Amino acid sequence: MKSKEQLVVIGNGMAPGRMLEHLQEIEPARYKITIFNAEPRVNYNRLMLSPVLSGEKCYEDIITHSDSWYAEHNITLHKHSPITNINTSEKYVTTASGIQKQYDKLVIATGSKPIVIPIPGHDLPGVMVYRDLDDVETMLSVAKKCSNAVVIGGGLLGLEAAAGLSAQGMNVTVVHLADHLMEKQLDKPAALLLEKAMQARGIRILTSANTAQIDGTDKVTGITLKDGTTLPAELVVMAVGIKPSTELAESAGLSVNRGIDVDNQMRTSERSVYALGECVEHHGNCYGLVAPLYDMAKVLAQTLAENSAEYSGSVLSTKLKVSGVDLFSAGDFLGSGDSDEIVVRDAANGVYRRLVLQDNRIVGVVLYGDTSDSAWFFDLLKKQTDISDIRSTVIFGAAYQGDPNADPTSAVAALPDSAEICGCNGVCKSTINTAINGGANSLESVRSITKASASCGSCTGLVEQLLTLSLGEQYQPAELLPMCGCTELGHADVRRLIKAKSLKTIDEVLQALEWSSSCGCAKCRPALNYYLVCEWPADYADDYQSRFINERVHANIQQDGTFSVVPRMWGGVTSASELRAIADVVDKFNVPMVKVTGGQRIDMLGIKKEQLPEVWKDLGTAGFVSGHAYAKGLRTVKTCVGKQWCRFGTQDSTALGVRLEKYLWGSWTPAKVKLAVSGCPRNCAEATCKDIGVICVESGFDLHFAGAAGLDIKGTEVLGHVDTFDEVEEYVSALLQMYREQGHYLERIYKWANRVSIDEIKKQIMENADTRLAYARRFSESQLIAQHDPWASRTDNNMQANEFSLKPVAAVEVVA
Amino acid sequence: MSESSHYWYRACFAAEIPRRGSIRVSHGRLKIAIFKTAKDEIFALEDKCPHKGGPLSAGIVHNNCVTCPLHNWDISLESGKALGADKGATARFKVQVSDDVVMLYVKKTPSLSVV
Numbered sequence: 001m002k003s004k005e006q007l008v009v010i011g012n013g014m015a016p017g018r019m020l021e022h023l024q025e026i027e028p029a030r031y032k033i034t035i036f037n038a039e040p041r042v043n044y045n046r047l048m049l050s051p052v053l054s055g056e057k058c059y060e061d062i063i064t065h066s067d068s069w070y071a072e073h074n075i076t077l078h079k080h081s082p083i084t085n086i087n088t089s090e091k092y093v094t095t096a097s098g099i100q101k102q103y104d105k106l107v108i109a110t111g112s113k114p115i116v117i118p119i120p121g122h123d124l125p126g127v128m129v130y131r132d133l134d135d136v137e138t139m140l141s142v143a144k145k146c147s148n149a150v151v152i153g154g155g156l157l158g159l160e161a162a163a164g165l166s167a168q169g170m171n172v173t174v175v176h177l178a179d180h181l182m183e184k185q186l187d188k189p190a191a192l193l194l195e196k197a198m199q200a201r202g203i204r205i206l207t208s209a210n211t212a213q214i215d216g217t218d219k220v221t222g223i224t225l226k227d228g229t230t231l232p233a234e235l236v237v238m239a240v241g242i243k244p245s246t247e248l249a250e251s252a253g254l255s256v257n258r259g260i261d262v263d264n265q266m267r268t269s270e271r272s273v274y275a276l277g278e279c280v281e282h283h284g285n286c287y288g289l290v291a292p293l294y295d296m297a298k299v300l301a302q303t304l305a306e307n308s309a310e311y312s313g314s315v316l317s318t319k320l321k322v323s324g325v326d327l328f329s330a331g332d333f334l335g336s337g338d339s340d341e342i343v344v345r346d347a348a349n350g351v352y353r354r355l356v357l358q359d360n361r362i363v364g365v366v367l368y369g370d371t372s373d374s375a376w377f378f379d380l381l382k383k384q385t386d387i388s389d390i391r392s393t394v395i396f397g398a399a400y401q402g403d404p405n406a407d408p409t410s411a412v413a414a415l416p417d418s419a420e421i422c423g424c425n426g427v428c429k430s431t432i433n434t435a436i437n438g439g440a441n442s443l444e445s446v447r448s449i450t451k452a453s454a455s456c457g458s459c460t461g462l463v464e465q466l467l468t469l470s471l472g473e474q475y476q477p478a479e480l481l482p483m484c485g486c487t488e489l490g491h492a493d494v495r496r497l498i499k500a501k502s503l504k505t506i507d508e509v510l511q512a513l514e515w516s517s518s519c520g521c522a523k524c525r526p527a528l529n530y531y532l533v534c535e536w537p538a539d540y541a542d543d544y545q546s547r548f549i550n551e552r553v554h555a556n557i558q559q560d561g562t563f564s565v566v567p568r569m570w571g572g573v574t575s576a577s578e579l580r581a582i583a584d585v586v587d588k589f590n591v592p593m594v595k596v597t598g599g600q601r602i603d604m605l606g607i608k609k610e611q612l613p614e615v616w617k618d619l620g621t622a623g624f625v626s627g628h629a630y631a632k633g634l635r636t637v638k639t640c641v642g643k644q645w646c647r648f649g650t651q652d653s654t655a656l657g658v659r660l661e662k663y664l665w666g667s668w669t670p671a672k673v674k675l676a677v678s679g680c681p682r683n684c685a686e687a688t689c690k691d692i693g694v695i696c697v698e699s700g701f702d703l704h705f706a707g708a709a710g711l712d713i714k715g716t717e718v719l720g721h722v723d724t725f726d727e728v729e730e731y732v733s734a735l736l737q738m739y740r741e742q743g744h745y746l747e748r749i750y751k752w753a754n755r756v757s758i759d760e761i762k763k764q765i766m767e768n769a770d771t772r773l774a775y776a777r778r779f780s781e782s783q784l785i786a787q788h789d790p791w792a793s794r795t796d797n798n799m800q801a802n803e804f805s806l807k808p809v810a811a812v813e814v815v816a
Numbered sequence: 817m818s819e820s821s822h823y824w825y826r827a828c829f830a831a832e833i834p835r836r837g838s839i840r841v842s843h844g845r846l847k848i849a850i851f852k853t854a855k856d857e858i859f860a861l862e863d864k865c866p867h868k869g870g871p872l873s874a875g876i877v878h879n880n881c882v883t884c885p886l887h888n889w890d891i892s893l894e895s896g897k898a899l900g901a902d903k904g905a906t907a908r909f910k911v912q913v914s915d916d917v918v919m920l921y922v923k924k925t926p927s928l929s930v931v
């Protein structure tokens with residue numbers, strides 16, 4: 001059998017990633033594919049780095065191809081393996097570590113490098129560029145510790161970096177050489193609106209500002225401008241442009257101009273060597289946006305499959321991905337002497353629209369504040385449509401051409417089938433509609449079939465409108481389950497945004513995340529309250545009115561409106577004096593029923609609301625604290641008698657259970673949490689169906705988690721083995737904190753674990769000591785504030801005593 | 817029942833009611849929940865859910881309704897009616913606030929006398 005041809009790819013960015021997808025579709029069997037990538041990770045969506053920087057997304061959200069994708073397609077990916085040499089005569093490449101690999105065909109996709117201006121101080125620690133995930137991670141860690149940042153360059157990347165750093169709480173100044181922001185994409189009026197919007201989020205903008213030097217001796221301390229102004233900064237980001245990465249191609253003797261020369265088939269000057277992406281130059285043009293790279297990817301895949309295809313250059317449009325800022329530009333937006341323009345402004349709403357016309361055809365578009373018609377204008381521009389007939393109204397957009405009061409989807413409805421909806425991926429309206437008619441009924445499925453909205457995401461709204469147009473009521477936007485009827489956002493998004501935007505009260509969340517109800521509902525308010533308690537343990541004041549009644553009065557409501565009260569009995573151990581105190585309470589308040597619970601403690605049922613403070617007071621005096629039998633928090637730690645008594649006991653399971661309960665009680669969690677500690681594998685405390693369980697063995701302690709024995713029944717998963725009480729406490733509290741930070745409200749540990757994967761949790765807690773210790777530390781910090789007996793606080797401070805009052809009304813002499 | 821059998825009763829101070837919360841008062845056997853919304857509007861309903869009698873005063877208040885703590889029915893504070901698919905209504909009382917004093921218009925003789 002003829003062995004497969006070897007296809008080697010250098011670089012694993014967005015362009016080759018897309019090319020390989022096409023190749024897998026049209027010619028999956030032809031090549032044995034090997035990729036070498038300098039970055040130590042799989043292919044991710046570089047465009048989405050800005051939302052990661054601002055905290056709106058995380059790395060996992062932006063992965064394009066996970067490890068399993070490569071395995072599935074039998075593609076070998078060498079991460080962290082830069083190629084340092086290409087031998088074109090003998091057809092092999094060499095990595096930095098000396099590994100060689102033979103190829104039949106080679107694809108170069110090395111992307112580009114950020115330009116660093118060689119001013120004095122440019123090589124100081126703290127000066128960085130913005131290109132890959134490592135850069136984002138560095139910026140995030142600096143933002144945690146330092147407060148001042150300067151971004152040099154007010155273009156697309158610079159502004160996204162500035163917005164991200166500012167969202168992370170830094171004071172950011174943008175220093176820009178030209179007299180207005182984004183001068184390559186925007187005219188001055190739009191740039192001024194943009195400048196205002198950036199200033200409104202606290203970002204300082206200096207235009208016509210030329211950097212003379214970067215200050216500092218062993219690290220950055222600031223920058224000095226040519227006019228003498230100095231700006232303090234612990235972080236300087238240079239975002240002044242990019243340069244195709246061509247060194248490798250050059251040293252291999254390929255023809256290189258500004259980028260690597262390619263023909264219409266993406267072939268370089270060397271037979272069998274192809275190139276695509278930001279590293280190439282095609283007919284004198286180098287590109288720095290993904291849309292053209294995706295066009296190249298299609299052509300190269302066809303070329304490699306030996307089909308004919310031609311790349312003939314691309315028309316570009318720009319959008320800025322700073323949330324809350326809508327701008328769009330395309331074509332020749334500055335215009336020349338003989339061009340015409342149409343402008344509308346709506347100052348109140350911050351809207352600016354400008355069309356540049358030549359012979360009644362649109363040649364340039366700038367939209368600020370309302371970009372809903374961008375696809376329509378861009379379509380007229382690309383097709384060079386004669387607009388004489390609609391010239392007087394064209395500026396108002398597609399919807400206005402028909403019924404001026406049309407509904408919001410009418411702009412999309414009015415687009416011709418060939419109109420491009422997704423600029424990044426070049427997907428037109430008819431392609432999306434075909435997918436929808438073929439059964440795609442969610443944003444996700446349209447994305448996976450057509451790629452529309454899968455890159456920078458700014459056309460998501462348009463795609464959703466197409467879904468609504470075709471499917472009407474049937475279309476439920478966002479398969480992702482919204483938290484409740486008041487928002488489109490899911491739990492994970494809300495948690496991330498609370499953190500990213502430093503939202504510290506429920507009202508702030510409702511405002512900033514555009515809740516559609518004035519004060520939330522019974523579903524979202526308790527969830528938000530928990531997320532805030534968890535995120536800002538020291539700053540957030542628990543909102544009692546957003547808690548379910550049980551957590552508001554620290555007792556469980558019963559069907560007749562009375563309450564049950566369960567004091568803690570640490571590890572299920574009690575004493576004569578405790579039992580006597582309970583008996584006294586039962587007598588004094590005439591408690592109708594006393595019951596031993598399934599959680600190894602005693603429940604007093606049928607207590608009237610107005611009696612609660614008195615009951616708690618008596619229990620408190622006897623030394624009891626609340627058992628939180630009502631809480632989305634730590635409930636019970638069940639134990640067995642263990643080594644102290646039992647003939648099979650291997651460790652003191654009772655003492656360990658008591659210690660865990662004393663350390664963990666009082667913490668709030670997404671849903672209730674129950675633990676158990678058994679003294680030997682006979683497991684009398686039923687530890688293997690708990691949220692967290694410990695089984696003592698001769699050699700130490702087996703840790704278990706993610707069991708269930710309520711609505712679902714499920715045995716636990718093994719977390720790992722540890723040797724001492726101290727370690728049990730550390731590992732268990734770290735696991736609990738990880739769950740506290742990631743769990744969705746009302747999601748028990750086993751459901752959370754299924755969602756984020758058992759293996760990932762094991763890895764973070766068992767293998768990654770730094771992560772574990774950080775979680776454990778955050779848990780103990782939060783406990784400093786959370787661990788107090790709510791009964792004591794309520795009775796001592798007479799706090800919100802009105803909650804319990806029931807006074808009779810009194811007659812007054814007012815007549816109706 | 818004639819209107820003249822109703823009188824204005826002084827119930828509590830508006831400041832005593834937590835915003836988005838409630839306070840309970842009694843009138844003989846009758847329990848009344850007085851609610852304050854996020855916009856400081858005040859409403860009074862019998863503290864008894866039309867479903868199975870749950871104490872509405874213990875519910876979460878949002879917009880102009882309260883969610884019963886027992887089985888999550890939403891009850892309108894303005895009309896006392898169950899919202900959505902659920903059917904039923906709870907008694908509501910006229911409210912007047914002057915100088916921070918909340919007054920309720922209720923039947924003069926408690927329907928059942930105090931035990």
Ligand code: SRM
Nearest residue numbers: 556564596597598599600601603629635674709710711712
């Ligand atoms: C009192 C007790 C029953 C008893 O008499 O033994 C009890 C009583 C209630 N359980 Fe339970 N559960 C009790 C042990 C359990 C156990 C067994 C255990 O903890 O060892 C389970 C199975 C394990 C588990 O948690 O999954 C259990 C699984 C549930 C569930 C199902 C949860 C699930 O996610 O599957 C609910 C419903 C819920 O939480 O939404 C529930 C809910 C309830 C509620 C809170 C129902 C409610 O919302 O009003 C009951 C409150 C009665 C009250 O006022 O005390 N109870 N419940 C037990 C109190 C334990 C304690 O000391 O704190």
Ligand SMILES: Cc1cc2nc3c(=O)[nH]c(=O)nc-3n(C[C@H](O)[C@H](O)[C@H](O)COP(=O)(O)OP(=O)(O)OC[C@H]3O[C@@H](n4cnc5c(N)ncnc54)[C@H](O)[C@@H]3O)c2cc1C
Nearest residue numbers: 011013014015037038046082083110111277278288289290
């Ligand atoms: C923060 C940010 C935001 C952006 N936003 C947008 C946007 O909104 N819209 C838009 O259209 N474009 C945007 N872009 C530009 C877009 O990301 C790029 O056009 C695109 O990623 C380029 O793809 P590529 O495959 O050519 O190169 P890259 O994605 O840069 O990939 C090149 C890869 O090759 C590796 N490599 C380099 N040399 C070697 C070697 N010798 N051996 C092995 N591997 C090597 C590199 O490590 C890198 O991983 C943005 C870029 C950034 C940085």
Ligand code: SF4
Nearest residue numbers: 558559597598710711
């Ligand atoms: S099993 Fe639990 S929830 Fe069900 S009736 Fe018994 S105590 Fe209530």
Ligand code: FES
Nearest residue numbers: 865868870884887
């Ligand atoms: S008693 Fe109110 S909802 Fe059931």
